[in-house]
Amino acid sequence: MQDRLIFLIGAPRSGTTLLARMLGAHSQIYQRAEPHLITPIAHLGYYANVQKAPYDALNAEQAIKEIVADLPGGEADYLDALRAYTDTLYARLLALGPGKRFFLDKTPAYALVLPFLTKLYPRAHYVVLTRHPLAVLTSYVESFFDGDYQVAVNHNPILARYVPALARLLRERPVPLVHVRYEDLVRDPETNFRRICDHLGIPFEPQAIAYGEQGDAPKGLGDPTGVARHTRPVTESVDKWAAEIAADGERLQLVSRLIDTLDPADLETLGYPRAEIVAQLEAARGAPVPVKRAAPTRYALERKLLVALRRNIHRNRLGRLLKRVRFALDVVLRE
Structure with missing residues (x-):
């Protein structure tokens, strides 16, 4: 099953739903809404635990580690057992798309369990999508917290979680992968989608770029606000984050502190050098804030x-x- 799986890795609000729609429009790829199959089994106690689970997580952690230590193959046997569970579900899901060669799993939370995922599926296909960190933050705040940056950051320090995780994957490359920046994808979708198809070993299908003409999006978890408004990649959201942040002094201070907490090497690895981010914010001071014309959903x-x-x-x-x-x-x- 491994060689029939595609994992699309990226932070929330980084464009993964857009790219998933394009990939899902390919004749050889079957796509569902975010399955979230991996994150639960990454927290059973051996790799990580759930402190607020309705059982004693510490006892479960000790027990599973003792069991794994006694298995003839150790950790490899444990991974085989977990993979048997996910393989079964992935295979049944793929069977829902007759004639499809690959199953696409686009679950942003997988970026936070990448050491586990890449051990569980070292031979799967990985597509990594990154987006400007402050564009991710702005989209996250506007989509889920009505523009309240402080509440959003208190609820989920999204940059502190996803920037180091994605940078580590790109630096260490424990699995073969293709890395695409969101900004490059929407500005030149043909070139970048061709790169992805080449990595997956499937023919380039230009009609997949116009994903909105290939059918409705899968129902379930995912982007509730943005990608459904368009039928193909657009560039309107590439730069608007800077003016929105720079227009408010308190917001700018908060975001500047967030950037200061991130490792410059991680930002460089993702393709967004810290000096460039600071310059973008400085250049945006006094710029008109984009008007939100869309009627509220x-x-x-x-x-x-x-x-x-x-x-x-x-x-x-x-x-x-x-x-x-x-x-x-x-x-x-x-x-």
């Missing part, structure tokens, strides 16, 4: 409401009421 309105409700939720009257309601529901629904 139901999803955007729901996110706006949730962000507003979450502010000070643990210290205000609503939060105290919800905690009492949750406690009562836990008692009523307890099995």
Whole structure:
């Protein structure tokens, strides 16, 4: 099954849904929405554990490590067992796309378990998509936190998590891969999609670039806001992040502190040198902020409401009421 798997690796809001739509429009590739098959089994205790799981994670961690130590093949036997589980599911999913040669798994969270994934599937095909870190941050904040950078960063330090993980993969290259920058993909989709097809060993199909003309996107987890508005790659979002950040002094200070915490070598590896990022922010000072003309979607309105409700939720009257309601529901629904 390994040689029939394609893992599309990238941070959230980095364009992975766009590229997945293009790859999924290829005649030899079957695509589903984000399967999230790998992340749970990466946290069973041997490689990482889940501290808030409904069992004692420390006991589970000790037990599984003792079991693996006693297996004749050690860690290799354990990986074989985990792979038997995922292979079965991947094979059944691929069977849903008759005539397809590859199954495409585009789950951004896999970027955070890459040492495990590359051990589990060293012979799979890897496509790594990177995007300007501040474009990722801006898209993440606007899509999920109604423009509140501080709340977004407190909820998920997305740059601190994904930049080092992706840089390490690109530096160490434990598996064969092709690396594409989002900015290059949308500016010259033909050249960069051809590179990807060559890496996968499949013929270049130019019609796949117009992914929106090849059918609807898979239903499920994934980009809820952006890629569905277009039928092929566009460049409108490449540079607008700089003006949005530079237009607000507090926002600019926050983002500058975030950049200072990132290793310059990691940024260089991803293709976005720190000096270049600083220069872009300086050049954007005083630039007009892009106007958001699109009518708000139901999803955007729901996110706006949730962000507003979450502010000070643990210290205000609503939060105290919800905690009492949750406690009562836990008692009523307890099995």
